Amino acid sequence: MGWWRRRWVRKPSATTSYQIIRKALTEEKQVSTKTSAADLVTETDHFVENLIISVLKEKFPSHRFIGEESTAAGSKCVLTDSPTWIIDPVDGTCNFVHRFPTVAVSIGFAVNKELEFGVIYHCTEERLYTGRRGQGAFCNDKRLQVSKETDISKALILTEIGPKRDPATLKLFLGNIERLLKAQAHGVRVIGSSTLALCHLASGAADAYYQFGLHCWDLAAATVIIREAGGTVIDTSGGPLDLMSCRVIAAGTREMAMFIAQEIQTIHYRRDDEN
Numbered sequence: 066m067g068w069w070r071r072r073w074v075r076k077p078s079a080t081t082s083y084q085i086i087r088k089a090l091t092e093e094k095q096v097s098t099k100t101s102a103a104d105l106v107t108e109t110d111h112f113v114e115n116l117i118i119s120v121l122k123e124k125f126p127s128h129r130f131i132g133e134e135s136t137a138a139g140s141k142c143v144l145t146d147s148p149t150w151i152i153d154p155v156d157g158t159c160n161f162v163h164r165f166p167t168v169a170v171s172i173g174f175a176v177n178k179e180l181e182f183g184v185i186y187h188c189t190e191e192r193l194y195t196g197r198r199g200q201g202a203f204c205n206d207k208r209l210q211v212s213k214e215t216d217i218s219k220a221l222i223l224t225e226i227g228p229k230r231d232p233a234t235l236k237l238f239l240g241n242i243e244r245l246l247k248a249q250a251h252g253v254r255v256i257g258s259s260t261l262a263l264c265h266l267a268s269g270a271a272d273a274y275y276q277f278g279l280h281c282w283d284l285a286a287a288t289v290i291i292r293e294a295g296g297t298v299i300d301t302s303g304g305p306l307d308l309m310s311c312r313v314i315a316a317g318t319r320e321m322a323m324f325i326a327q328e329i330q331t332i333h334y335r336r337d338d339e340n
Contacts (some may be wrong), residue, residue, distance in 0.1 A: 077112050081171045082113045086155060090189070095263075096162055104228040105158045110134050113154035117172065121150055131235040133282045142281065142337045144308060146306050147175045151285035157258030166190075171260040173285025180308075183286025185260050194264045196290035202267055209294040209316035214270045216247035219322050220272035223262040225255055227278025227332065234332055241275075241329040248328060263287035266315055267294040273316035275301065275325055277332035281308045297322045301331060309338040 070151045089109045097106050114132045121128065129149040136142045144151075153171040155161055161168045166189035173183040182197040192228045194209070196202035202209040214220055222245055228240060242253050254271070256262050257280045265271045269288045285308065299305065301312045303326040311334040316322035 082117060083186050084153065085109065085113055085116070085168065086161070086168060086188045090161060090164055090166065090168065092107060094162055099228075101104070101228045101230060103159065103230055104136065105162055105269065107155070107158060107162065110155045110158060113170065114152055115175040117152055117154060117170075118150075125150075129311075131281060133280065136280075136282075136337070138255045141231060141310070143212070144175060144281070144338070146176055148305070149175045151175065151282050153280075156260040156283060158292065159323065159324065160257040165257060166260045167256050167261055168173060169258055169260045169264075171282065171286045173287075173289065175285065180285055180289045183289035185264055185286050187261060187264070194266075194286075194290055196267075196286075196293040198289060198293070200293070202290045202293035204264070204268060209267045209290065209298035210269055212272045213295075213317055214272045215318050215320040216324065217245070217321065218251075220250050221270075221323060222250050222253045222325070223256065223265065223271045223274040224253060225257070225259050225262065225276045225279065227276065227334070228333070229278060229334070237330055237332045238277075241332075244328045244330075248324075259283040260287050263291060263315060266317065267291045269294075269317070273314065273325055275314045275323050275329060277301065277312045278334045280311060281337050283314055284308060287315075288334075297324075299326065301326055301329065303327070309336050311336060 080201040094107045111134050114134045118130050129147045132152040156171050157168040168188045170186045174181050185194040194204050266274050298315045298319050314322045314325050
C-alpha cells in the first residue's frame with residue numbers, strides 16, 4: 066500500500082467522517098432541500114464537509130477547496146491552476162436519509178486543472194477506493210481493473226436519475242434507458258450514489274456509466290480511480306471530459322463509451338462553474 070493510501074486510512078478526513086456518517090445513518094435527521102424536492106441535504110452533510118476542510122486547511126493552508134455544501138451555500142465553484150480539493154461529504158444523501166446503506170465520502174485533488182488523485186470511502190462496507198495518476202487504482206489493497214467488454218449486448222450499465230423531475234426531463238431520462246435496453250444491454254441499474262456506481266465500474270462489476278446532472282464533486286475522485294483502473298471517462302458528446310459540465314460517460318473501453326454517446330439524448334443542466 067502506497068504512502069498516500071496509508072495516510073488516508075489514518076487521517077480524520079477519511080476515517081472519522083465515515084464513523085460520523087455510520088452513526089448518523091440510523092438516527093433521526095434534519096432534512097432540507099436544495100435545487101429540487103429530490104435534492105436533499107442534512108446536518109451531517111454540512112458537518113462532515115466542514116470537518117474535512119478544516120483538517121485539510123490545517124495541513125495545506127494555501128490550497129483551494131470546492132465542496133458540495135459550500136457551493137450550495139454560495140461559494141464559487143471555479144477550478145483554477147491552484148492545488149484544489151474537491152469534496153462530496155455524503156454522496157448518496159437520499160440513501161442516507163432513508164437509511165439505505167449505499168453512502169460514500171469522496172475527495173478528489175487537482176493541480177493545474179489536472180486530476181491527480183482521488184479517495185472514495187464506502188461508509189457501511191469500509192471499502193477505501195483510491196487512485197493516483199500513474200500509480201494505479203485500488204480497493205483497500207486490491208488493484209482495480211475495469212471490464213474490457215465492448216459489446217453493448219453483454220453489458221451492465223449504471224446511471225443515476227438526477228435532481229430534475231419535470232415531465233420533459235423524465236421523458237428524456239426514461240427514453241435513454243429504453244434506447245440502451247433496445248440495444249440489448251443486459252440491464253440498467255440505479256444505486257443512488259454516483260461515486261460508488263463509478264467505483265463498481267472501476268472494479269469491473271459494471272461495464273459503463275452515464276449521467277446528466279452530477280457535479281464535479283461526484284466525478285473528481287472517481288475519474289482518477291477509473292482511469293487508473295484502465296477505463297475511459299468522456300463527455301456525453303464523445304469528446305474529452307469537462308469536469309464542470311455536469312455530464313459524463315465512463316466505461317471500461319472506449320468502444321463502449323462511444324456507443325453510449327451515440328445512443329443517448331442530452332439532458333441539459335447548468336454548469337457547475339456558472340453558479
